[in-house]
Amino acid sequence: MGEIVTVVGGGLAGSECALQLARRGVRVRLVEQRPGHPSPAHHGDGLAELVCSNSLKSTKEDTAAGQLKWELTRLGSVLLGCARDSSVPAGGALAVDREAFSSRVTALVESNENIELVRERVDALPEGPAVIAAGPLCSGELFEAISAAVGGERMSFYDAAAPIVDAESLNRSVIFEQSRYQGEGSTGDYLNCPLDRESYELLVRKLVGAERVLARDFEQRDLFCACQPIEEVARTGLDTLRHGALKPVGLVDPRDGRRPWAVVQLRAENAAHTAYNLVGFQTNLTWPEQRRVLRMIPGLEGAEFLRYGVMHRNSFVDSPHALDGTFSIPGTRVRLAGQITGTEGYVEAIASGLLAALNVYADLRGIAPVLLPATGSLGSLVRYATDPETRDYQPMHVNFGLFPPLSDAPRNKALRHAALVERARTDLDRYLQGRPELLCPDAA
Ligand SMILES: Cc1cc2nc3c(=O)[nH]c(=O)nc-3n(C[C@H](O)[C@H](O)[C@H](O)COP(=O)(O)OP(=O)(O)OC[C@H]3O[C@@H](n4cnc5c(N)ncnc54)[C@H](O)[C@@H]3O)c2cc1C
Numbered sequence: 001m002g003e004i005v006t007v008v009g010g011g012l013a014g015s016e017c018a019l020q021l022a023r024r025g026v027r028v029r030l031v032e033q034r035p036g037h038p039s040p041a042h043h044g045d046g047l048a049e050l051v052c053s054n055s056l057k058s059t060k061e062d063t064a065a066g067q068l069k070w071e072l073t074r075l076g077s078v079l080l081g082c083a084r085d086s087s088v089p090a091g092g093a094l095a096v097d098r099e100a101f102s103s104r105v106t107a108l109v110e111s112n113e114n115i116e117l118v119r120e121r122v123d124a125l126p127e128g129p130a131v132i133a134a135g136p137l138c139s140g141e142l143f144e145a146i147s148a149a150v151g152g153e154r155m156s157f158y159d160a161a162a163p164i165v166d167a168e169s170l171n172r173s174v175i176f177e178q179s180r181y182q183g184e185g186s187t188g189d190y191l192n193c194p195l196d197r198e199s200y201e202l203l204v205r206k207l208v209g210a211e212r213v214l215a216r217d218f219e220q221r222d223l224f225c226a227c228q229p230i231e232e233v234a235r236t237g238l239d240t241l242r243h244g245a246l247k248p249v250g251l252v253d254p255r256d257g258r259r260p261w262a263v264v265q266l267r268a269e270n271a272a273h274t275a276y277n278l279v280g281f282q283t284n285l286t287w288p289e290q291r292r293v294l295r296m297i298p299g300l301e302g303a304e305f306l307r308y309g310v311m312h313r314n315s316f317v318d319s320p321h322a323l324d325g326t327f328s329i330p331g332t333r334v335r336l337a338g339q340i341t342g343t344e345g346y347v348e349a350i351a352s353g354l355l356a357a358l359n360v361y362a363d364l365r366g367i368a369p370v371l372l373p374a375t376g377s378l379g380s381l382v383r384y385a386t387d388p389e390t391r392d393y394q395p396m397h398v399n400f401g402l403f404p405p406l407s408d409a410p411r412n413k414a415l416r417h418a419a420l421v422e423r424a425r426t427d428l429d430r431y432l433q434g435r436p437e438l439l440c441p442d443a444a
Helices: 012-023 064-075 078-085 098-110 140-150 197-209 217-225 230-235 287-294 346-365 377-386 413-434
Strands: 004-008 027-031 055-058 093-096 115-118 130-132 155-161 164-166 190-195 262-268 275-278 305-307 310-317 334-336
Touching: 004 012, 012 027, 012 078, 012 098, 012 115, 012 346, 055 064, 055 346, 064 078, 064 346, 064 377, 064 413, 078 093, 078 098, 078 346, 093 098, 098 115, 130 346, 140 155, 140 310, 190 197, 197 230, 197 287, 287 305, 334 346, 346 377, 377 413
Parallel strands: 004 027, 004 130, 027 115, 130 334
Antiparallel strands: 055 093, 155 310, 164 275, 164 305, 190 262, 262 275
16 A cells, blocks of 8 residues: 555554554555653653553453453454563463563564554654644654644643542442432432451551653643642651541441541442442552542442543543544644543554554545444443543543443343443444455465
């Protein structure tokens, strides 16, 4: 195919995108700013660097993350294969040796005759067909250029968010629903996790001692204007949280009729009450530490995190309102991929890069765009990220809450998840059978 496609950013999305295009015979110019212009979070020069945790999450078939891996295998993801080849033991999760993973991806890119790897920073929207996968720390001038193209109000560049947990993973024998001052038996907008003195003080100690994502200078400046992370508030004194975000006043634990020592409140994220955020828990702790420490809160022992708390620069576009259904900037040949579209997480970034490659390929061949069934992990995330009906768009991991409900949903959670997975697989298989030109011969 004649035209050269520019891919900006040799991270997870950009590397997958470039390799997918190249294996379909498309020539690619992959432009990565490092090492000449390092990002604030990357440490090395290699492509597809994992900036924080080395976990690519669950491989279990009955999880949305596991289903995403199945879909990526079906679509022939190159980076998922590299991850499996670089894996380290991690129970039911896929964790990788990050250096081995990055080295594998870099070697594949460098040895590919259809890819020219250029080490320079891109400051303007490229001419011709292009995919921008510059990540959550997209450099300043390029960020400005995207902002000018989509309209400044369509960009977010700072993210201070509390973690969001799956409603089904909450221990309702401990957590009680009640509004402040309404008393026992009231229903309300909040769920309350009661802490006695011992569990409160343990939580404060663990918050203070937990590992944080390194705050760089740029983040310190931004933090000044944003709300403080919970662990910083905890650091100011043992009782500070009890008089602030965790204050128990006006709440009565129905199990003993008394006011708890402290309370962590959960607020519904959506009308269906399938997801809750931890009120006041915006945090800079690493993701594994959030899992470890926040699961010490009574009632959250088995919490499944739909989204982790973040306090860092996070450049993302309001995709549902700024981009079209295939993540293109309307009126241009430029498409966005990866976290900059708000599809959050390592494997989501890989998936987004793969999908961008398929859509660029479809454009170049003049065939129909790739619109995956919305019943799968990737398809439902894409629908969330591109549906103009999506309000107050925030970055999101794949999760079952994004799947359209089943018409005859089993009440049992395990059976329901199994049914969602089965429907997702059937629908994707059917879609791909109708679009054989999208798959490479070496894909499953
Ligand atoms: C501090 C931090 C911690 C995180 N922790 C986790 C975690 O533990 N687990 C998880 O799943 N996700 C985590 N994430 C989210 C993570 O960024 C994404 O999941 C994933 O890395 C995004 O992939 P990407 O390809 O979109 O961006 P990246 O992997 O960041 O790749 C973008 C690439 O573009 C390059 N680039 C930027 N601007 C330019 C330019 N102008 N010209 C050329 N190249 C450019 C960058 O150098 C980089 O190599 C974290 C993010 C941050 C910022």
